[in-house]
Amino acid sequence: MNIGGYKLSAIETGRFALDGGAMFGVVPWVFWSKTNPPDERNRITLAARCLLLEGNGKVILVDDGNGSKWNDKLKDIYRLDTAPFDLDSSLKKKGFAREDVTDVILTHLHFDHCGGSTVVAGGRIEPAFPNATFYVQKEHWNLALHPTERDRGSFMADDFLVLQERGRLKFVEGERELFPGIRLLVCNGHTTAQQLPVVSDGATTLLFCCDLVPTASHLPYPYIMGYDVRPLVTLEEKKRILAKAEKERWILFLEHDPETEALTLRSTEKGFVADKTLKLE
Numbered sequence: 001m002n003i004g005g006y007k008l009s010a011i012e013t014g015r016f017a018l019d020g021g022a023m024f025g026v027v028p029w030v031f032w033s034k035t036n037p038p039d040e041r042n043r044i045t046l047a048a049r050c051l052l053l054e055g056n057g058k059v060i061l062v063d064d065g066n067g068s069k070w071n072d073k074l075k076d077i078y079r080l081d082t083a084p085f086d087l088d089s090s091l092k093k094k095g096f097a098r099e100d101v102t103d104v105i106l107t108h109l110h111f112d113h114c115g116g117s118t119v120v121a122g123g124r125i126e127p128a129f130p131n132a133t134f135y136v137q138k139e140h141w142n143l144a145l146h147p148t149e150r151d152r153g154s155f156m157a158d159d160f161l162v163l164q165e166r167g168r169l170k171f172v173e174g175e176r177e178l179f180p181g182i183r184l185l186v187c188n189g190h191t192t193a194q195q196l197p198v199v200s201d202g203a204t205t206l207l208f209c210c211d212l213v214p215t216a217s218h219l220p221y222p223y224i225m226g227y228d229v230r231p232l233v234t235l236e237e238k239k240r241i242l243a244k245a246e247k248e249r250w251i252l253f254l255e256h257d258p259e260t261e262a263l264t265l266r267s268t269e270k271g272f273v274a275d276k277t278l279k280l281e
Contacts, residue, residue, distance in 0.1 A: 001206075001278075001280045001281070003181070003199050003200065003201050003204050003205075003206060004055075004180070004181030004182075004199060004200060004201035005055045005056050005180070005181060005201070006053040006054060006055035006056065006060075006181065006182075006199060007053070007054045007055055008051065008052070008053055008199065008206065008280050009051075009052040009054075009094050009280055010049055010050075010051065010052075010253075010261045010262075010279070010280045011049065011050040011051065011052045011061065011087065011090045011091060011094070012047065012048075012049055012050075012084075012085045012090050013048045013049070013050060013064065013065030013066065013082070013085070013086055013087040013090065013116060014048055014065060014066065014080060014081055014082035014084075014085065014086055014087075015045055015046065015047060015048070015079075015080075015081045015082075015084070015258060016046055016048060016066055016078045016079055016080050016081065016112065017039065017043035017044060017045055017046060017078060017079035018043060018044065018046060018078070019042055019043055019044075020032060020033065020036060020038040020042050020043065020044040021042060021226065022225065022226040022227055023036070023044060023046075023214070023215075023225055023226070023227075024036075024217075024218075024223055024225070024226070025222075025223070025224045025225055025226040025228070025231065026222065026224075026226075027222060027223055032044075032217060032223070035217045036215070036217055039079075043079060045079075045258045046112075046214070046215070046256045046257075046258060047254075047255065047256050047257060047258045048063075048065035048066050048112055048255070048256070049253075049254070049255050049256070049257075049261065050062055050063045050064055050065060050087075050255075051063070051197070051208055051253055052091070052094060052096070053182070053199065054094075054096075056179065056180055056181070057102075058102050058103055058179060059096060059100050059101050059102050059103075060101075060102065060103045060104070060105065060179070060182070061101050061103070061104045061105070061129070061132075062104075062105045062107065062197050062208050063104075063105070063106060063107055063113045063114065063116075063208075063210070063255065064087060064104060064106075064113075064114060064115070064116030064117055064128065064129075065087055065112070065113075065115060065116040066078070066080060066111060066112050066115040066116065067111075067114075067115030067116040067117070067118065067119070067128070067159065068082075068086075068116075068119060068120075069115065069118065069119070069120055069125075069158060069159075087116050098128060098129050098130065099129075099130055099131055100131075101129045101131065101132045102131065102132055102133070103132055103133050103134075103135065103179075104117065104129055104132050104133070104134045104135070105135050105178065105182075105184075105195070105197055106134055106135065106136045106160075107194055107195055107196060107197075107208070107210040107211075108136070108137075108140050108144075108190075108191050108193070108194045108195070108210070108211075109136065109140060109141070109144040109155055109159065109160050110154040110155065110191070110211075111154060111155070111156045111159055112256075113210070113211075113255075114159045114160055115156065115159050116128055117129075117134060117159055117160060117163060118158060118159055118160070118162055118163070125158050125161075125162045126162065126166075127162060127163055127166055127168050132168070133168060133169075133170055134163050134168055134169050134170065135169075135170050135171075135172055135178065136160075136169065136171065136172065136195070137171070137172050137173070137174075137186065137193035137194075137195050138171035138172065138173050138193075139173070139192055139193040140191065140192055140193035140194065140195075141169075141171060143191065143192045143193070144160065148229075150229065151191065151227075151229060154191075154227070172184065172195065174186060178197070181199060181200060181201060182197055182198070182199050183197075183198050183200075184196065184197060184198070185198055185207075185241070187212055187233075187234075187237045187241075188230060188233055188237075189212070189224075189228050189229075189230045189231065189232075189233035189234025189235070189236075189237050190210075190211040190212065190225065190227070190228045190229070190230075190234060191211075191228075191229055192229070194210060194211065194212070196208055196209065196210050196212060204251070205248060205249075205250045205251065206250065206251040206252075206253055206262070207241070207245060207250050207251070207252050207253065208253045208255070209252050209253060209254055209255065210255055211225065211227075211228075211255070211256075212234065212237060212238065212241065213238070213242070213252060213254065214254070214255060214256035214257070215254060215256050215257035215258075215260075216254060216257050216259075216260045216263060216274055216277075217257075219242070219265075219271070219272050219273060219274065220270075220271050220272075221235055221238055221239060221271060222235075224238075242265065242272050245265055246265040246266070246267050246272055249264060250264070250265075251263070251264060251278060252264070252265065253280075260274070260277050261277075261278065261279050261280060262277070262278040262279070262280060263275070263276060263277045263278060264276045264278070
């Protein structure tokens with residue numbers, strides 16, 4: 001897929017699992033379990049899918065997955081699985097290595113979105129992309145340094161502190177065009193200042209949905225994660241953004257859906273549903 005001078009590719013970094021009830025909030029098990037069957041520990045399978053944009057002199061990665069700095073206990077809790085594919089093999093399939101990445105847009109600093117930003121090398125935590133600049137909203141960075149008791153478990157300092165220490169981090173403040181053809185929407189329901197990249201050339205537009213709409217099952221308005229710190233704000237953000245996306249025929253790129261990379265929307269009496277499912281090939 002090509003948009004605005006960029007070639008877009010999905011980068012699969014592995015699969016993991018989270019509690020199904022937490023992923024669907026107030027929605028009863030009887031509904032979400034039909035499309036997302038849980039395992040014996042009530043966990044559902046999720047993707048950690050990133051977006052690669054090549055063009056305009058850049059190799060840009062949006063988010064970088066869970067990473068590899070996990071002990072056996074956490075691997076078991078989150079059922080981390082990189083057997084079918086990981087970040088390196090997926091980049092190689094597209095003709096790239098970590099050294100080729102020029103920029104990494106971090107939507108936010110939860111471990112499943114920025115864990116791949118750093119690696120253990122020589123017994124030390126180091127940036128995983130040696131030539132890349134990382135971008136995050138300044139307001140979100142401040143939150144990550146001082147999380148509340150409610151969301152503290154989502155932030156792991158080893159994923160991001162070294163980026164600032166090495167001078168590799170740039171702060172973004174609010175909604176703006178970050179690169180030609182790539183602008184950022186800011187949402188505050190899931191977490192403070194989550195930035196969603198929008199890639200557009202005026203004719204075709206793709207939204208990296210991140211945790212606003214983590215899977216296709218989250219398209220209905222009430223399907224909001226229990227992890228969201230401001231669920232009613234998420235509700236209003238979904239109403240506003242999905243209505244615009246359906247009207248303007250945006251492509252929605254799904255970071256966590258294990259089966260569907262992307263889709264377009266169709267409006268029905270019961271709300272928005274997937275119209276067409278797409279792969280970025």
